[in-house]
Amino acid sequence: MEAHFITGTGTDIGKTWLACALLRHWRAEGRRPAAIKPVLSGFDPLQPQASDAGALLAALGRDAGPAGLDAIAPWRFAAALSPDMAAAREGRRIDFDDLVAFTRRVVAAPQRPLLVEGVGGVMAPLDATHTVRDWIAASGLPCILVAGSYLGSLSHTLTALAALAEVGAGVTAIAVNESPDSTVALDATLETLSHHAPGIPRVAILRASPRAGVARLAGLLS
Numbered sequence: 001m002e003a004h005f006i007t008g009t010g011t012d013i014g015k016t017w018l019a020c021a022l023l024r025h026w027r028a029e030g031r032r033p034a035a036i037k038p039v040l041s042g043f044d045p046l047q048p049q050a051s052d053a054g055a056l057l058a059a060l061g062r063d064a065g066p067a068g069l070d071a072i073a074p075w076r077f078a079a080a081l082s083p084d085m086a087a088a089r090e091g092r093r094i095d096f097d098d099l100v101a102f103t104r105r106v107v108a109a110p111q112r113p114l115l116v117e118g119v120g121g122v123m124a125p126l127d128a129t130h131t132v133r134d135w136i137a138a139s140g141l142p143c144i145l146v147a148g149s150y151l152g153s154l155s156h157t158l159t160a161l162a163a164l165a166e167v168g169a170g171v172t173a174i175a176v177n178e179s180p181d182s183t184v185a186l187d188a189t190l191e192t193l194s195h196h197a198p199g200i201p202r203v204a205i206l207r208a209s210p211r212a213g214v215a216r217l218a219g220l221l222s
């Protein structure tokens with residue numbers, strides 16, 4: 001299946017960066033990928049290009065005008081908070097069923113490869129009763145789980161995998177995005193994951209030379 005939900009062990013782990021790298025990789029191969037980032041917090045309407053949606057649109061070769069933003073990121077909130085809190089700040093709430101319906105409509109369209117970027121980590125709250133995990137399960141998409149190589153990432157990664165397994169969400173690959181200044185060797189992180197998460201492909205994304213990892217991940221997604 002060439003449609004994936006890109007989630008992570010937490011915020012700022014590299015979901016958008018990796019999604020953009022994959023989109024650029026596919027475009028360089030002459031393909032026409034699609035991507036959405038339906039829920040965006042910390043959005044500044046004066047600087048749409050600085051948002052995740054702006055980055056994804058740039059990687060798709062589209063501009064971050066209102067039409068592009070509305071098409072890929074309809075739920076935009078100003079506060080850089082979890083989605084439930086960011087929505088509440090504006091007297092709004094995310095209607096989970098609407099979010100799932102929007103996602104399913106995009107998945108039903110034929111354009112591939114498709115990436116759906118979540119928000120925050122696997123268990124980030126969307127409203128009072130739903131988290132990103134529920135959205136992943138309802139979307140029916142397998143995931144790419146973006147993790148880091150920092151000290152502590154193994155527990156975060158295995159916790160995220162356990163949470164996803166509980167709702168039957170598939171994980172196509174764990175992308176271990178090298179954490180800057182980590183005291184832990186990336187290879188050691190991959191080795192430990194091979195014991196604790198056997199059967200799930202692991203891909204290292206090296207800061208200094210990310211292209212090989214991005215290409216390998218793209219291969220696993222096709």
Ligand SMILES: Nc1ncnc2c1ncn2[C@@H]1O[C@H](COP(=O)(O)OP(=O)(O)O)[C@@H](O)[C@H]1O
Nearest residue numbers: 008011012013014015016017018177205207210
């Ligand atoms: N492999 C990488 N190489 C260089 N910069 C990266 C890499 N991964 C993440 N970053 C940077 O780290 C920051 C957080 O990444 P981002 O993709 O926005 O995280 P997320 O989408 O998970 O919140 C961004 O400034 C991003 O450009």
Ligand SMILES: [Mg+2]
Nearest residue numbers: 015016052117
């Ligand atoms: Mg992001």
